[in-house]
Amino acid sequence: MKTILQIALGVIAAIGGFVDIGDLVFNAQAGSSVGTPALWAVPVGVVGIMIFAEMSGRIVAVSKKPNFVLVKERYGRNLSTFTLVASLVLTVLTLSAELGGLGFVLNYFFDVSVSFFVLAALFAVAAAIYFLPFGGLERVFGYLGLALLVYIAASLKLDPDWGEIGRGFVPESHSAAVYWYFVVGLIAAALMPYEIYFYSSGAVEEGWDRSDMKVNRANAFVGFGLGGLISVGILVASAQVFKPAGISPTSIGSVALIAQQPYAELGLVLALIGILFAVGGATIDTAFSAAYNLAQHQGWKWGKRFKLLDEPRFTLSLAGFLLAGFAIAETGVDPIELTEYAVIFSIPVIPLTYLPILLVGNDRNVMGEYVNGPLARVMGWAYFGLICVLALAAPVLFVATNGGG
Amino acid sequence: MRHRLGTFVVLAVSAAPFVGCGGAITPDELSRSIGTLESTAAEGALLAKDVARDRTKATFARVHARDLSDVVDHEAEKLNDAQADRSDVAAAKSDAIDLADRIGTALGQIQTAPGDERGGRTAEQALNRLSEDAGKLADGL
Numbered sequence: 001m002k003t004i005l006q007i008a009l010g011v012i013a014a015i016g017g018f019v020d021i022g023d024l025v026f027n028a029q030a031g032s033s034v035g036t037p038a039l040w041a042v043p044v045g046v047v048g049i050m051i052f053a054e055m056s057g058r059i060v061a062v063s064k065k066p067n068f069v070l071v072k073e074r075y076g077r078n079l080s081t082f083t084l085v086a087s088l089v090l091t092v093l094t095l096s097a098e099l100g101g102l103g104f105v106l107n108y109f110f111d112v113s114v115s116f117f118v119l120a121a122l123f124a125v126a127a128a129i130y131f132l133p134f135g136g137l138e139r140v141f142g143y144l145g146l147a148l149l150v151y152i153a154a155s156l157k158l159d160p161d162w163g164e165i166g167r168g169f170v171p172e173s174h175s176a177a178v179y180w181y182f183v184v185g186l187i188a189a190a191l192m193p194y195e196i197y198f199y200s201s202g203a204v205e206e207g208w209d210r211s212d213m214k215v216n217r218a219n220a221f222v223g224f225g226l227g228g229l230i231s232v233g234i235l236v237a238s239a240q241v242f243k244p245a246g247i248s249p250t251s252i253g254s255v256a257l258i259a260q261q262p263y264a265e266l267g268l269v270l271a272l273i274g275i276l277f278a279v280g281g282a283t284i285d286t287a288f289s290a291a292y293n294l295a296q297h298q299g300w301k302w303g304k305r306f307k308l309l310d311e312p313r314f315t316l317s318l319a320g321f322l323l324a325g326f327a328i329a330e331t332g333v334d335p336i337e338l339t340e341y342a343v344i345f346s347i348p349v350i351p352l353t354y355l356p357i358l359l360v361g362n363d364r365n366v367m368g369e370y371v372n373g374p375l376a377r378v379m380g381w382a383y384f385g386l387i388c389v390l391a392l393a394a395p396v397l398f399v400a401t402n403g404g405g
Numbered sequence: 406m407r408h409r410l411g412t413f414v415v416l417a418v419s420a421a422p423f424v425g426c427g428g429a430i431t432p433d434e435l436s437r438s439i440g441t442l443e444s445t446a447a448e449g450a451l452l453a454k455d456v457a458r459d460r461t462k463a464t465f466a467r468v469h470a471r472d473l474s475d476v477v478d479h480e481a482e483k484l485n486d487a488q489a490d491r492s493d494v495a496a497a498k499s500d501a502i503d504l505a506d507r508i509g510t511a512l513g514q515i516q517t518a519p520g521d522e523r524g525g526r527t528a529e530q531a532l533n534r535l536s537e538d539a540g541k542l543a544d545g546l
Contacts, residue, residue, distance in 0.1 A: 111464045248444040253469035264460035
C-alpha cells in the first residue's frame with residue numbers, strides 16, 4: 001500500500017503530461033486517422049521519458065538539484081534565459097489550454113457555459129493548490145485521473161484484431177507524411193518538457209535522498225508506464241470506433257464518446273471523470289512547472305513544502321501564471337488547437353531540456369556511485385539523438401500535413 | 406543566427422494555417438471541407454444512436470451535439486465566403502453548403518431533445534444518410 005501511495009508523483013506527471021487535453025484528442029486522432037500501425041510510437045516515447053525521469057530523480061536524490069538548476073549551471077546566462085523564456089511561453093500556452101479543457105469537461109456535466117466553468121476551474125485549482133499538501137495534490141489528481149483506464153477496458157471490450165495490434169508495435173516503413181506526423185507527435189507528447197521539470201522539482205518537494213532510489217524507479221517506470229497504457233487504450237479504442245466510421249475527432253467530447261460505445265453511460269461518466277482529473281493534474285503540473293522554472297532560474301526560495309505566504313515571489317508567480325492561463329482561455333481560443341501548437345513549438349525546446357540531465361547523469365564527479373551505467377548512457381544518448389531528429393522533423397511535418405488533416 | 410532561424414521556423418509554422426486565405430477555393434480544399442462535414446455527420450450519427458438507445462447522459466448529448474453543430478456552421482461559413490473559379494467546384498460548393506445546413510438541422514434535433522429516443526433514431530438515420538452523401542460529393546471532386 002505504501003508503495004502504491006509513493007508512485008503518485010510518477011502517475012500525476014505522466015497523466016498530466018502525456019494524457020493531457022491535447023494528447024487525449026491527439027491519441028484519438030491518431031487512432032482514427034492511421035490506426036494501430038502508429039502504436040509503436042507510444043512505447044518509444046514512454047521508454048524515453050522513463051529513462052530521463054529516472055535519471056532526473058536520481059540526480060535530485062544525489063545532488064538535490066532540480067532540472068532547471070541544471071539548465072542554469074550547464075548553459076550559462078544567455079542560453080538558460082532563452083530556455084526559460086521558451087519553456088514559460090509553451091507552458092503557459094499549455095496551462096491555458098488545460099483550463100479551457102476543464103471548462104469544456106465541466107460543461108458536459110452541467111451545461112451552463114464553458115466560460116463560466118473556466119472561471120470555476122481556476123478557483124478550484126487555486127483552492128486545491130492552496131489547501132492541499134504536495135502529496136495530496138499528486139494523489140487526488142493522479143489517482144482519480146486513473147479513471148482513464150476505462151479506455152483500456154474499452155479497447156479490450158471492443159474486440160480488436162490482436163494480430164493487427166501486435167503488428168502495430170513493430171515499426172514499419174511508410175511513405176505517408178500523415179503517418180509520420182502522428183508518430184512524431186505521439187513520441188513528442190510523452191517527452192513534453194514540463195513533465196520533467198515537474199517531476200524533478202516534485203522529487204525535491206518530496207525530499208528524496210539516496211534511500212529513495214527504489215521509489216524513484218517505481219515512479220518513473222510504473223507511473224509513466226500507466227500513462228503509456230492509457231495512451232495505447234485510447235488509440236486502439238479510437239481505431240475500433242472512429243476509423244471504420246470515417247470520424248475524425250476534434251473535441252474532448254469525441255474522446256469521451258469512445259468510452260460510451262462499449263459501456264454506455266457508465267463508460268461516458270468514467271471517461272469524463274478521468275479526463276477531468278487528468279486535465280486538472282496537467283493544469284497543476286504546468287502551473288507549478290512555470291513557477292518552479294522561474295524561481296530556480298532566479299535563485300528564489302521555492303516549493304509547496306514551504307508555506308506559500310513565506311515565499312511571496314514564488315507564490316505570486318504561481319498565481320500570475322494561473323491568471324495568465326485563465327486570461328488566454330477566456331478569449332475562447334480552441335484548447336485543442338492551442339495544445340497542438342504548444343506540442344509542435346515545444347519540440348525545439350525538448351533537446352535544451354534533456355541535455356543537462358544527460359550530462360549530469362553521466363558526470364561521476366557529481367553522481368559518484370549513482371552515475372549512469374553503460375545502458376543508461378547508451379539509451380540516454382540514443383534518445384537525445386532521437387529528440388534532435390524530432391525537433392527538426394516536427395515543424396516540417398506539421399506544415400506538410402496541414403496539422404495532420 | 407540560430408535564434409533567427411528559430412524565429413523563422415516559429416513564424417513559418419504560425420503562418421501555415423493562414424496560407425491559402427483569400428483567392429478561389431481549390432478542389433482539394435473543398436474536398437477537405439466536405440470531409441469535415443462527412444466526419445461530423447458520422448459522429449453525430451454515433452451520438453444519435455446512443456440517444457436512441459438511452460445509453461448516454463442528456464447534458465452530454467446536448468452539449469456535444471451543439472459542439473458538432475458549431476463545427477458544421479463554421480465549415481458552412483467558410484464555404485459560403487470562399488469563391489469558386491470553376492463551375493464544377495462552384496456546384497459542389499453549393500451542394501456542400503446545403504449538406505451542412507441539413508446536418509446542422511439533424512444535430513439540432515439531438516440538441517433540442519437529448520432524451521427523446523424516437524427523435525434520436527430519426528436523427529441517426531438522417532445523419533448516416535448525410536454522411537454518405539458527403540462522402541459521395543467528395544469522391545466526385
